[in-house]
Amino acid sequence: MIEISKMGFQYSGSDRMALRDINLTIQDGEFVGLIGVSGAGKTSLTHTLTGMIPHHYKGDFYGSVRVNGMDTVECRGEDLYRIVGSVFQDIDSQMVASVVEDEILYGLENFGFSREEISERLENVLDTLGIRDLRYRALSSLSGGQKQKVAIAAIVALRPQIIVLDEPTGELDPESSLQIFRLLRQLNKEFGITVLIVEQKIMLLCEYVDRMIVMNEGAIVFDGPARDVVRHTSTFEDIGINVPRVVTLCGQLQKKGLYNGQVPLNVEEGEKMVREVLRGGRHAGI
Ligand SMILES: Nc1ncnc2c1ncn2[C@@H]1O[C@H](COP(=O)(O)OP(=O)(O)OP(=O)(O)O)[C@@H](O)[C@H]1O
Ligand SMILES: [Mg+2]
Incomplete structure (x- = not known):
């Protein structure tokens, strides 16, 4: 469970708050979409869940963020990694290996699992994500959609309770985008993984998520079932999001x-x- 209370953040050197007065609770097993125009604070909000803010990105941090009861400011990064898996906005910066299998193995080995466990998880995730045929492929030879799947596989192999994805379909064509959403729905429904996805394609959010959060200028402006949220058409227009x-x-x-x-x-x-x-x-x- 994620519990954010009266949270705010201002990056060092910036003259304005990137996040303002965020109050948010996400229960286990929810499938949540986060939308907002560029600079709204979406990525920053995801950084507070992974501990990147304030441990990596320095600045003034207010309020509290708790993941499974752990305060993200006080707890150790590695305790948090085991619960929250994240797929970055720029996945190339996240990839460490040159071959698909090695990319998945990297995280598993770092987590210190036994050989048997690593092999079982690798085989399992190749099937769950439907990427067995990519196993020995060079990452550089993959399409955008295939690369996203591998990035997600590397995270899912670690079996986090929560997955945070920052615009995973940003560079993808409509069919590959749909595939990613179907996959996330499957992970959410079959394994109960909590999904928080930053996404600009509002139709995809309407179709797939249980709950839609709209951010603007660092604050949450709407939060609720997609059907309730999208009816505020004039506010969406003011913000600059097309319904x-x-x-x-x-x-x-x-x-x-x-x-x-x-x-x-x-x-x-x-x-x-x-x-x-x-x-x-x-x-x-x-
Ligand atoms: N490392 C940083 N240092 C200083 N300011 C930052 C940094 N990262 C983001 N910001 C600022 O914080 C605000 C929120 O940015 P953020 O990247 O969270 O928005 P976003 O909603 O993810 O935008 P996008 O859709 O473009 O990815 C912006 O004003 C941005 O300029
Ligand atoms: Mg962003």
């Missing part, structure tokens, strides 16, 4: 009194909404 078109259409239909059902989150639900409106229109003789 899905079906949501905008829903708002317009509601304003005209033509629709009062639930906010659609994807094309199928949008179609249902339009059919309902058309049916109602026919009844009313429009």
